[in-house]
Amino acid sequence: MPDLTGKIAVVTGSSSGIGRAIALRLAASGAKVVVHAGRNQAGADSVCDEILRLGGESQALVCDFRDRDARLRFVAAAWEIWGGVDYWVNNAGADVLTGANRELTFSEKLQLLWQVDVEATIELSREIGRRLRDSQRDAAAIVNIGWDQSERGMEGDSGEMFATTKSAITAFSRSLARTLAPQVRVNVVAPGWIKTSWGETASEIWSQRAIAESLLQRWGTPADIAAAVEFLVSPDSAFITGHVLPVNGGLNHAHLQQRTE
Ligand SMILES: NC(=O)c1ccc[n+]([C@@H]2O[C@H](COP(=O)([O-])OP(=O)(O)OC[C@H]3O[C@@H](n4cnc5c(N)ncnc54)[C@H](OP(=O)(O)O)[C@@H]3O)[C@@H](O)[C@H]2O)c1
Numbered sequence: 001m002p003d004l005t006g007k008i009a010v011v012t013g014s015s016s017g018i019g020r021a022i023a024l025r026l027a028a029s030g031a032k033v034v035v036h037a038g039r040n041q042a043g044a045d046s047v048c049d050e051i052l053r054l055g056g057e058s059q060a061l062v063c064d065f066r067d068r069d070a071r072l073r074f075v076a077a078a079w080e081i082w083g084g085v086d087y088w089v090n091n092a093g094a095d096v097l098t099g100a101n102r103e104l105t106f107s108e109k110l111q112l113l114w115q116v117d118v119e120a121t122i123e124l125s126r127e128i129g130r131r132l133r134d135s136q137r138d139a140a141a142i143v144n145i146g147w148d149q150s151e152r153g154m155e156g157d158s159g160e161m162f163a164t165t166k167s168a169i170t171a172f173s174r175s176l177a178r179t180l181a182p183q184v185r186v187n188v189v190a191p192g193w194i195k196t197s198w199g200e201t202a203s204e205i206w207s208q209r210a211i212a213e214s215l216l217q218r219w220g221t222p223a224d225i226a227a228a229v230e231f232l233v234s235p236d237s238a239f240i241t242g243h244v245l246p247v248n249g250g251l252n253h254a255h256l257q258q259r260t261e
Helices: 017-028 041-053 068-082 106-134 156-180 197-201 204-212 222-233 253-260
Strands: 008-011 032-037 058-062 087-090 140-145 184-191 244-247
Touching: 008 017, 008 068, 017 032, 017 041, 017 087, 017 222, 032 041, 032 068, 041 058, 058 068, 068 106, 087 106, 087 222, 106 140, 106 156, 106 184, 140 156, 140 222, 156 184, 156 244, 184 222, 222 244
Parallel strands: 008 032, 008 087, 032 058, 087 140, 140 184, 184 244
Antiparallel strands: none
């Protein structure tokens, strides 16, 4: 594990799932972490409690990213806590697959994903990118979260929604890497099927499909993604920017091909 002592990290959407694992991993490596929740204050507080047990330091902030003005206030508030930021991870994503949002129409789901995943990632990245560059932080990094099948595409409502939104994040991130170089590195982690809230309740058919689509023949875990994010913020990846790193156990093209034949 890299030594991130003295570094300050913000992980959006870290009240559960992948974000929670990222926050815990960065804290275990010594970073102070701003833990963010959209609504789930209790979830964020429990992550902070775990960080405290690890001997680390953290602070919880709640902000609904559907609110445009609140996004900029969130960056300012996160920056204020310890007088700056070194690493910013845009992980927050609207859950349109479980809970009440499952009942929304396709357009409503798309709008929600657009606001929370795409617009918020773009606006938060631009604002923090400007601050990181102007303050000349040493070795600053932004990591955004995409999806491994966004370029290839996937059939159905979920494929159409997630390919559109996650491809937008990836395209934006590649451009931002050019804007912010050489001061700030910007990379994307593109997860495959990761067992979080949707994966826990997925049907047997979907579960088998998730496993078959990975060459390593298993679901991914939040810890798999956290390890990749940590690599991309740490000095171990100092010569990498504008890169998209799929973390999916290797996409099983032969299986995908059979399914569409
Ligand atoms: N799981 C997968 O297979 C997979 C695959 C590819 C990409 N991803 C991406 O990975 C990221 C994390 O996914 P996950 O599976 O860990 O999901 P998750 O457990 O549902 O976590 C989503 C996080 O986003 C936050 N969030 C949701 N709506 C928000 C809003 N309106 N404003 C601010 N924050 C909001 C949630 O906060 P609250 O609950 O506190 O509101 C939560 O902390 C997402 O961007 C997702 O699209 C996941």
